Amino acid sequence: MWPTLSPVTNSDSEPQSSALVLHDVVKRFGTKVAVSGLSFRVAHGEVVALLGPNGAGKTTTIEMCEGFQKPTSGTISVLGIDPAKEPDTLRSRIGIMLQGGGSYSGIQVAEMLRLSASYHDNPLDPEWLIDVVGLRDQAKTTWRRLSGGQQQRLSLALAIIGRPELVFLDEPTAGMDAQSRLMVWQLVDNLRRDGVTIIVTTHLMDEAEALADRVIIIDQGHIVAEGTPAELTTQRSIGGSQISVVTDSPLDTAVIEEELHRHGFPSASILSSRPLTYQIHAQVSPELIALCSRCAAEQKVLIRELKAGHRSLEDVFLEITGREMRK
Numbered sequence: 302m303w304p305t306l307s308p309v310t311n312s313d314s315e316p317q318s319s320a321l322v323l324h325d326v327v328k329r330f331g332t333k334v335a336v337s338g339l340s341f342r343v344a345h346g347e348v349v350a351l352l353g354p355n356g357a358g359k360t361t362t363i364e365m366c367e368g369f370q371k372p373t374s375g376t377i378s379v380l381g382i383d384p385a386k387e388p389d390t391l392r393s394r395i396g397i398m399l400q401g402g403g404s405y406s407g408i409q410v411a412e413m414l415r416l417s418a419s420y421h422d423n424p425l426d427p428e429w430l431i432d433v434v435g436l437r438d439q440a441k442t443t444w445r446r447l448s449g450g451q452q453q454r455l456s457l458a459l460a461i462i463g464r465p466e467l468v469f470l471d472e473p474t475a476g477m478d479a480q481s482r483l484m485v486w487q488l489v490d491n492l493r494r495d496g497v498t499i500i501v502t503t504h505l506m507d508e509a510e511a512l513a514d515r516v517i518i519i520d521q522g523h524i525v526a527e528g529t530p531a532e533l534t535t536q537r538s539i540g541g542s543q544i545s546v547v548t549d550s551p552l553d554t555a556v557i558e559e560e561l562h563r564h565g566f567p568s569a570s571i572l573s574s575r576p577l578t579y580q581i582h583a584q585v586s587p588e589l590i591a592l593c594s595r596c597a598a599e600q601k602v603l604i605r606e607l608k609a610g611h612r613s614l615e616d617v618f619l620e621i622t623g624r625e626m627r628k
């Protein structure tokens with residue numbers, strides 16, 4: 302059974318409207334600007350996903366919120382605490398899932414969880430947590446002998462064992478198999494139900510869509526888009542309307558574009574974000590859908606899926622942050 306993960310709240314905790322507030326935060330490493338005037342708020346109990354290409358500044362932002370790095374300028378408040386000034390006070394109230402870390406290499410799984418539980422006033426039961434994260438068979442295995450995905454699961458258990466008020470999850474499912482990912486998603490859902498605030502970074506768009514109340518897209522150290530997954534995927538201002546189609550074999554997009562131009566859609570364009578997946582940019586109408594279907598049929602291509610006026614979060618992400626790979 303799932304026990305309540307309701308966080309241990311400090312009785313002298315000051316009333317406040319936001320769990321996390323960043324105001325005009327800048328972080329420079331020499332001449333490199335990693336975070337460039339970032340401002341956002343996260344409400345208590347909200348699940349927020351930070352998305353961004355490699356090097357966008359997500360980990361640096363999270364590490365400043367956790368008190369591991371100091372901002373060059375600007376202010377950060379986590380549960381009313383300045384992480385740079387009182388990192389220890391803060392860390393007793395938050396959970397941190399580090400990318401591939403968080404344990405001693407020679408310690409066994411069960412030992413590590415018991416040790417971590419002993420640091421907290423009202424921890425979750427380590428034995429119960431071992432089962433939840435699926436590490437029963439590895440209870441006596443040392444950290445260094447765990448697989449990458451198993452280490453991630455132990456890191457997650459360590460992050461929540463103290464019933465934190467706020468949890469930072471930095472790419473929590475990186476390297477995990479499909480079953481483990483589902484476990485993490487379910488766990489995040491339970492934390493959300495119990496009112497825990499969660500900040501998660503991820504490269505997986507379906508993960509952001511499945512988990513987050515709100516998505517913040519960061520690029521080159523600042524926010525380029527923000528909203529609920531539904532707002533972002535239906536927002537019309539990010540490039541007009543479109544139809545997305547998935548087919549059973551490749552389309553000749555040049556021929557279709559020509560047809561569309563000739564039949565009342567002079568500025569229509571077609572992009573392909575992955576094999577057999579196409580975005581047709583044009584004002585959506587029944588005529589456009591009929592024309593696209595006819596063009597595909599003429600090429601003997603079967604349309605397996607067609608969505609009108611809706612983009613995936615991945616489409617939005619690529620439109621906003623560009624298609625070229627980051628160095």
Ligand SMILES: Nc1ncnc2c1ncn2[C@@H]1O[C@H](COP(=O)(O)OP(=O)(O)OP(=O)(O)O)[C@@H](O)[C@H]1O
Nearest residue numbers: 330333334335353354355356357358359360361362
């Ligand atoms: N200690 C450091 N010294 C110098 N540059 C750094 C340091 N830490 C980060 N950077 C640079 O700051 C930028 C932001 O890095 P950061 O790790 O925050 O990005 P990220 O969004 O987490 O990327 P990824 O998705 O690849 O994990 C990068 O250009 C990185 O090279």
